[in-house]
Amino acid sequence: MNGVALFFGILMGGSLGVGVAFLIFGSLLNRSNNHGDSVGENSRYTGGIAYSAQIDKKLNKAENQSEFLNTYYVPLQMDPVFRTPAARVVRKLPKPQAPVAQPAAKASPVAVAAAATGFPSSTAFPTAPASQAVQATQVATVQAAQNYQAAPSYPTAPMGYQQAPAAPNYQAPAAPTQQDYENYQHLSD
Amino acid sequence: MATLCKNCGHALVFDPSIQKVRCYQCGSTFFAEEVESESKKYVQDKKAISMAQVYGQDVAGAAKEYLDCYIYTCSECGGEVMITGTEVSTKCVYCGNPTVVFSRISKEECPEFIIPFAITKEQALACINKEIGHGLFVPDAVKHFTPESVHGIYIPYWIVDADRSEAAIIRKKTSNGKNTTITFHGRAGRMHLKNLPVDACTMLSDESSTRLEPYDFSKMVLFDEDYLLGFYSNSSDVTYGNLAQAVDKRACQMFDETVIKSVNGGGTKTIVNFRGSTSIDPDVKYALLPVWFVTFDYEGKHNTILVNGQTGKVVCGLPIRKALFYTLLIITSILLVILFSFILYHLTDAMMGSYANRRARKTSSSSNNSSGKIVVGLIVGGVLMAIAGVKKIKNVIAKLKLTQSSQTFNFTKKRQE
Numbered sequence: 001m002n003g004v005a006l007f008f009g010i011l012m013g014g015s016l017g018v019g020v021a022f023l024i025f026g027s028l029l030n031r032s033n034n035h036g037d038s039v040g041e042n043s044r045y046t047g048g049i050a051y052s053a054q055i056d057k058k059l060n061k062a063e064n065q066s067e068f069l070n071t072y073y074v075p076l077q078m079d080p081v082f083r084t085p086a087a088r089v090v091r092k093l094p095k096p097q098a099p100v101a102q103p104a105a106k107a108s109p110v111a112v113a114a115a116a117t118g119f120p121s122s123t124a125f126p127t128a129p130a131s132q133a134v135q136a137t138q139v140a141t142v143q144a145a146q147n148y149q150a151a152p153s154y155p156t157a158p159m160g161y162q163q164a165p166a167a168p169n170y171q172a173p174a175a176p177t178q179q180d181y182e183n184y185q186h187l188s189d
Numbered sequence: 190m191a192t193l194c195k196n197c198g199h200a201l202v203f204d205p206s207i208q209k210v211r212c213y214q215c216g217s218t219f220f221a222e223e224v225e226s227e228s229k230k231y232v233q234d235k236k237a238i239s240m241a242q243v244y245g246q247d248v249a250g251a252a253k254e255y256l257d258c259y260i261y262t263c264s265e266c267g268g269e270v271m272i273t274g275t276e277v278s279t280k281c282v283y284c285g286n287p288t289v290v291f292s293r294i295s296k297e298e299c300p301e302f303i304i305p306f307a308i309t310k311e312q313a314l315a316c317i318n319k320e321i322g323h324g325l326f327v328p329d330a331v332k333h334f335t336p337e338s339v340h341g342i343y344i345p346y347w348i349v350d351a352d353r354s355e356a357a358i359i360r361k362k363t364s365n366g367k368n369t370t371i372t373f374h375g376r377a378g379r380m381h382l383k384n385l386p387v388d389a390c391t392m393l394s395d396e397s398s399t400r401l402e403p404y405d406f407s408k409m410v411l412f413d414e415d416y417l418l419g420f421y422s423n424s425s426d427v428t429y430g431n432l433a434q435a436v437d438k439r440a441c442q443m444f445d446e447t448v449i450k451s452v453n454g455g456g457t458k459t460i461v462n463f464r465g466s467t468s469i470d471p472d473v474k475y476a477l478l479p480v481w482f483v484t485f486d487y488e489g490k491h492n493t494i495l496v497n498g499q500t501g502k503v504v505c506g507l508p509i510r511k512a513l514f515y516t517l518l519i520i521t522s523i524l525l526v527i528l529f530s531f532i533l534y535h536l537t538d539a540m541m542g543s544y545a546n547r548r549a550r551k552t553s554s555s556s557n558n559s560s561g562k563i564v565v566g567l568i569v570g571g572v573l574m575a576i577a578g579v580k581k582i583k584n585v586i587a588k589l590k591l592t593q594s595s596q597t598f599n600f601t602k603k604r605q606e
Contacts, residue, residue: 002541004537004541005534005537005538009533009536009538011564011568012530012568013528013530013534015570016525016567016570016571016574017523018571019572019573019574021518021525022574022575022582024578025518025578026581027578029326029581029585030584032323032326033324033508034505035321035505035506036495036502036504037400041403044403045384046383048447049447051377051451052379053356053376066462068375070464072377073356073377077464
């Protein structure tokens with residue numbers, strides 16, 4: 001009898017025999033005594049991942065990994081699906097053109113409407129483009145008021161998010177005079 | 190308060206088999222939505238009084254745990270119905286009639302949806318018997334157990350839509366003989382989750398509630414209090430912070446599983462670094478989902494088997510016939526060791542003989558290397574299989590502990606029969 005062969009035979013056989021026995025009986029026990037172990041499959045709740053990057057090379061160095069995370073995570077983080085739209089819109093608004101030196105009587109119709117609603121002009125008209133604001137006519141004022149009405153009703157404000165207060169009863173200000181219009185045009189130039 | 194039959198005045202109970210509320214006195218059946226009950230309009234909250242008020246301040250100090258208990262009056266018999274914690278519906282301890290505390294539904298946030306029980310108590314027990322009846326290592330006493338209590342309980346859940354954005358670095362380790370290769374893979378993307386159920390009851394462990402899934406949300410209906418008749422129910426007691434944390438954890442887990450699968454090839458894959466966040470759709474739905482809780486005692490320990498009240502899925506870890514299991518395991522191990530040793534001894538012997546012949550002829554020694562690889566491979570393979578088997582055994586023991594947890598038992602047991 002070959003002693004070396006016997007030693008290796010027992011070593012391999014022992015390892016394999018015990019391993020197979022544990023695997024078989026572990027599986028049998030799991031099947032016999034554990035029920036309902038499966039949780040809801042991922043496919044029930046998601047259609048999968050929409051990848052923005054899949055890189056399989058050049059990531060061995062720590063700095064490359066860190067660069068990858070920063071490069072690809074930040075854009076995702078900047079534009080989450082369920083962020084408060086109101087906050088986003090307000091943040092994206094350009095700073096209002098400062099009509100600093102203007103007396104109250106010569107305030108733009110936009111500012112008049114904002115004052116009437118009790119809101120700062122940046123939040124009163126979140127969706128009004130700049131070109132629209134330039135048309136300082138009565139029509140524009142009413143349109144701005146409509147925009148204001150729409151603002152507080154964002155449907156996706158998260159729980160706990162402090163929503164804008166309900167729209168007060170909006171009373172359209174008096175139509176701007178020709179003098180107001182000329183002053184505003186002068187400002188916008 | 191019990192909702193009474195308009196024909197005979199007896200209490201109505203929701204019957205899962207016909208999906209209607211039934212009067213067991215006169216046999217009348219009604220759709221839950223049709224039942225016009227004064228109880229629904231009745232503001233009973235004003236009548237709810239605390240234990241301290243009922244039994245005086247003297248006992249209040251000694252029974253601080255009862256501070257959250259409230260006492261209502263049964264509309265059927267006038268008996269005192271005690272409601273604890275977040276319970277919404279229960280049964281009168283004296284007359285056994287179903288009681289829904291409508292004021293609680295209005296006081297707490299009212300559920301928007303409900304999946305009514307589709308499995309009756311008898312069907313739930315039949316599902317359990319079918320599932321555990323053939324277990325090889327299940328004790329006979331457990332196979333033919335007598336349930337100590339069977340409670341149908343509506344568990345509050347939040348149904349959430351969420352969005353997971355993540356960038357992750359995955360490390361893949363592949364071994365080829367002596368060579369080990371480690372590669373890194375980057376994945377970034379967004380995963381949208383729809384109708385993800387999150388257990389909104391802190392008294393029930395998340396693991397238990399997760400294992401009860403899946404539920405068929407297409408069968409979800411608008412909430413009506415009369416679906417609760419004859420069943421117990423709880424209201425949500427989790428905060429938005431808890432909810433966000435639970436959703437984030439689950440979304441992260443699901444994202445990571447999917448991302449790991451996206452890396453091609455075998456080997457051990459782990460996520461070594463990631464940056465991610467989960468945003469939750471604020472339009473969260475609040476729903477009650479049905480679960481049967483069946484408790485029984487075995488060797489002085491309380492066991493609670495859960496059954497999905499819609500699909501009949503049984504969730505439990507059962508006690509083990511340890512003597513039988515370990516005896517069979519040891520005997521099988523010994524037999525397999527002898528068998529494999531015998532086979533492998535002869536194979537090794539033959540290979541060594543062959544190697545010696547070739548060496549005598551001074552041929553290439555490449556076969557020596559391959560023999561070494563086979564030996565190492567078999568040993569490593571055996572060890573890995575043993576580890577996998579032990580993991581499975583540990584998993585069963587962990588699930589058994591969950592079934593025997595006092596938390597789950599107390600959740601179902603501390604209710605009025």
